[in-house]
Amino acid sequence: MATKPTALIIGAGIAGLSAAWWLDKAGWKSILVERSSAIRDGGYVMSLAGPSRSTINQMGLRETLEEIAIKFEENIILDKNGHEVIRFGYEDVHGSGPEGSLAICRHDLARVISQQLPDSTVIRFNETLGDVHEEGDKIKATLKTSGETIEADLVIGADGVRSDVRSRFWNDTDCLEHLGYSYAAYDVEATTTSMLTSTCVTYNSPGHADILYELKNKRLAGLHLWRDDVVQLNDRSDRMKTVREATAGTGIKAVSDVVSQADKSGCTPVVDSLIMVNLPQWSKGRVLLLGDAAHCLTLISGQGAGMAMVSAEILGKELKANKDVAQALANHEKRLRPAIKRLQDRSRSMAAVAKAELKLLEE
Numbered sequence: 001m002a003t004k005p006t007a008l009i010i011g012a013g014i015a016g017l018s019a020a021w022w023l024d025k026a027g028w029k030s031i032l033v034e035r036s037s038a039i040r041d042g043g044y045v046m047s048l049a050g051p052s053r054s055t056i057n058q059m060g061l062r063e064t065l066e067e068i069a070i071k072f073e074e075n076i077i078l079d080k081n082g083h084e085v086i087r088f089g090y091e092d093v094h095g096s097g098p099e100g101s102l103a104i105c106r107h108d109l110a111r112v113i114s115q116q117l118p119d120s121t122v123i124r125f126n127e128t129l130g131d132v133h134e135e136g137d138k139i140k141a142t143l144k145t146s147g148e149t150i151e152a153d154l155v156i157g158a159d160g161v162r163s164d165v166r167s168r169f170w171n172d173t174d175c176l177e178h179l180g181y182s183y184a185a186y187d188v189e190a191t192t193t194s195m196l197t198s199t200c201v202t203y204n205s206p207g208h209a210d211i212l213y214e215l216k217n218k219r220l221a222g223l224h225l226w227r228d229d230v231v232q233l234n235d236r237s238d239r240m241k242t243v244r245e246a247t248a249g250t251g252i253k254a255v256s257d258v259v260s261q262a263d264k265s266g267c268t269p270v271v272d273s274l275i276m277v278n279l280p281q282w283s284k285g286r287v288l289l290l291g292d293a294a295h296c297l298t299l300i301s302g303q304g305a306g307m308a309m310v311s312a313e314i315l316g317k318e319l320k321a322n323k324d325v326a327q328a329l330a331n332h333e334k335r336l337r338p339a340i341k342r343l344q345d346r347s348r349s350m351a352a353v354a355k356a357e358l359k360l361l362e363e
């Protein structure tokens with residue numbers, strides 16, 4: 001039996017795990033390299049909508065995801081004085097049934113996909129990429145911790161918005177577009193649930209949105225989005241301090257209660273600047289970027305996880321149809337780019353409108 005071509009995938013997030021699933025269907029073997037010690041926790045819920053619903057169905061994940069989906073009833077938006085501005089039903093905005101969106105915790109989605117991977121897929125946790133170089137149509141890579149060497153036919157950088165693979169092979173500083181906002185996301189035990197007057201409550205004040213929502217298993221999530229020009233917020237070591245500082249001025253008791261609860265619980269929030277990744281090409285030779293590493297859409301447009309799954313599907317199908325890897329990568333990019341452009345344009349214009357409104361209020 002001929003040896004299967006091998007993909008070395010850096011990052012076992014939504015893009016990396018989905019790629020391993022689809023590459024298996026294309027007759028490839030995958031080795032995943034993940035920096036964390038296990039499938040990473042996310043602390044936030046994602047809406048899976050649009051074309052990702054078809055990908056989910058083809059991966060046979062629909063029933064499981066429908067079972068674990070969070071059923072938000074409505075979102076109440078309040079101003080900083082606690083006065084209701086608007087309330088809307090989740091399904092009115094996100095649709096329902098097979099075409100509607102599924103609200104899934106990031107780590108639940110990653111766990112469900114990882115459970116569907118074949119035994120031939122290897123995941124190396126607590127590991128990162130060491131030296132890597134191309135030799136003809138192969139890539140030779142060394143892993144940093146174990147020193148293991150791997151010969152691969154394709155290296156996939158699925159290591160998120162702050163991609164190490166991207167910084168090695170592309171001009172990393174030129175491709176980041178900062179939208180002028182930062183965010184923090186985490187989840188805590190829901191001892192404060194009684195304070196929520198709905199399954200999801202959004203406090204809106206100029207330049208600030210603080211969203212508190214219920215998860216399953218008596219947990220509560222906090223998501224804060226604020227106007228900020230810091231572009232490297234992910235580098236700050238004390239992330240909870242950033243959350244405290246960012247929410248200090250809101251003066252909303254429900255928000256400060258949840259923040260102080262998160263503080264006491266010792267959780268590590270996801271904190272970063274809102275940046276998009278713009279690259280003229282997502283592959284170089286036998287190195288391909290996938291998901292946020294290639295084209296982060298930001299949480300404003302949503303669909304980053306959904307499009308990472310769609311991208312993996314297209315990649316798998318192209319690699320199945322084409323023995324010529326370069327042709328498969330070119331076809332993958334050509335098919336995916338229009339949708340990515342549309343979603344990035346949406347993020348860009350939504351951030352610009354929010355900034356313009358804030359400026360008007362400040363004048």
Ligand SMILES: Cc1cc2nc3c(=O)[nH]c(=O)nc-3n(C[C@H](O)[C@H](O)[C@H](O)COP(=O)(O)OP(=O)(O)OC[C@H]3O[C@@H](n4cnc5c(N)ncnc54)[C@H](O)[C@@H]3O)c2cc1C
Pocket residue numbers: 010011012013014015016033034035036040044045046047048049106127128129158159160161162163164165183185223270290291292293297298299302303304305306307308
């Ligand atoms: C608050 C918030 C809300 C969101 N809401 C939605 C939504 O409603 N719908 C939606 O579709 N998307 C949403 N998104 C976007 C979505 O989370 C991302 O687009 C998606 O997770 C991208 O998947 P990824 O696999 O490319 O990157 P990630 O999920 O970031 O995974 C990258 C993986 O690579 C690992 N890694 C990083 N660096 C290295 C390294 N050097 N070596 C080895 N491993 C490494 C990380 O530990 C991680 O496991 C949201 C994002 C946020 C932050």
